[in-house]
Amino acid sequence: MSTASTSSSPSSSPSSRTKVSPLDLLAIDDLLSPDEKAVRASVRQVCDAVIEPHIAEWFERGELPTIRELAKELGGVGLLGMHLEGYGCAGMSAVDYGLACLELEATDSGIRSLVSVQGSLAMFAIWRYGSEEQKQEWLPRMAAGEAIGCFGLTEPDHGSDPASMRTRARRDGDDWILDGRKMWITNGSVADVAVVWARTDEGIRGFVVPTDTPGFSAPLIKHKLSLRASVTSELVLDSVRLPASAVLPEVRGLRGPLSCLSEARYGIVWGAMGAARSALRAALEYAGQRVQFGKPIAAYQITQEKLAHMAVELANGTLLALHLGRRKDASGLRPEQISMGKLNNVSKALEICRTARTILGANGISLEYPVIRHMNNLESVLTYEGTAEMHTLVIGQAMTGHSAFR
Structure with a gap:
């Protein structure tokens, strides 16, 4: 029996000699x-x-x-x-x-x-x-970007429970009259058209609302400390009169807005990994340049441990996003699959940004670097289009067959 070591040296495998990006160690x-x-x-x-x-x-x-x-x-x-x-x-x-x-x-x-x-x-x-x-x-x-749209579902008192929305549409002859308020609406005050969901005697319906319609207004929401490079508004509908042709004819009930949210949540699964990658890149570059006690902080074990954990989570999240993308292209996605992606990737991206901030120290809170900006933004991404708690319950229901929403 040979007594030679069975472990390979770093240079013994052909693949080990292929240069890989430090931000994509799994290639x-x-x-x-x-x-x-x-x-x-x-x-x-x-x-x-x-x-x-x-x-x-x-x-x-x-x-x-x-x-x-x-x-x-x-x-x-x-x-x-x-x-x-x-x-x-x-x-x-x-x-x-x-x-x-x-x-x-x-x-x-x-x-x-x-x-x-x-x-x-x-x-x-x-x-x-x-x-x-x-x-x-x-x-x-x-x-073409010649018209901007927004999507009115969330209300001041109803975020995770859209079935309890108060915005209402009632018939008046052949027309519809909309009254209500929507909150935290991206693009709202610059939109040319708003897709607004409202309760009717026929169930929840969607309406295509030109924003120059009398009674429609979209006050800008200010004093945000997250998503600051974004237009966020309230939508106010005060006896907005619309023709019968304004209603979305092909859907009734919550299935309509929730299916739209699934489309948007899928993009978040990928997007969160972009924010994470940007933060990791900034931390890696900074660690290689910042000298303390005579050598770059990248040469210290604790810094390398942080970088390694960040790289693992970035790779895991990117692989998850790619897997969901391939499945979506092949056969579509179930809600719990999208929930798993958003729940994991946003929370891990936020964790990566927070860890990157510690590597940058005081510089981590400066807008000279992207880390604190991504970190603040992800605090919103964590809760919009489905909070972590709601996605957890979607997954739990898929696993157990029991709904814990109510």
Whole structure:
């Protein structure tokens, strides 16, 4: 029997001699097609050229001053409603859309929210449930960024329980009259069209509401400390009169808005990993440059432990997002699968950002670095479009067959 060691030296395996990115130690890139990499690269190019030079300033000022120009820029490269077919939409795959969300949120969660609300909420609702007239009127302009949309579901007193919404629509002859309020609505005060969900005598219905309709207003929400480079508003509907043609004809009940939320939550699964990657990159670069006690802090064991754990969670989350994307393209996703993705990836991304902040020390709270901005943004992402608690219960119900929501 040989007494030689069976362990291999780092140089004994051909694969070990292949250079890999410190941000992709599992070489997940090898699982992407050339076309998918090209989509990702084109989104990164737009973000680097148009958004990155300004995003810290926008965040500090608490505004997105060029949102209309930005929407046209993003629409011009096919990012708005990119996973939808027809009506000027790009018809890309779920994985393509996910990679785009990752790169957008690597720049800022507010930018990904702009694209997500436009394409996966407002446009998707019209595309899936709208009349042909509604689709022709709105989708081509929204895909081009010439019209901005918002999605009105959450209310001041009803977030996780949309079935208890108070916004109401009543018939008046052939028209509908809408009254109510919606809260925390991305794009609200700049939107040209709002998809608003309301209680009716026929159940919950969706309405396509041009924002210049009398009685509609969208006051801007200020004093945010998260998602500051994003437009967030309240929607006020005060006897808004709409024609019968404004109602979404193809859906009734909560199935409509919840299916739209599933589309948007899928993008968050990817987007959170973009924020995490940005924070890890900043921490890795900083650790290699910051010298304490005579050597870079990257040379200390505790720093390497932090970096290693961050890299593992980033890889796990990216693999989970890619798996869900492949399944979505092949056969679609179940709600609990999307819940598993959002629950895991947002919480792990937030953990990565917080760990990165400790590596940067006091510099970690400076907008000279992206870490605190991503960390603050993810505090909102953690609870919007389904809180961690609600996603936990979705998973629990799928596992046990028992609903614990009430």
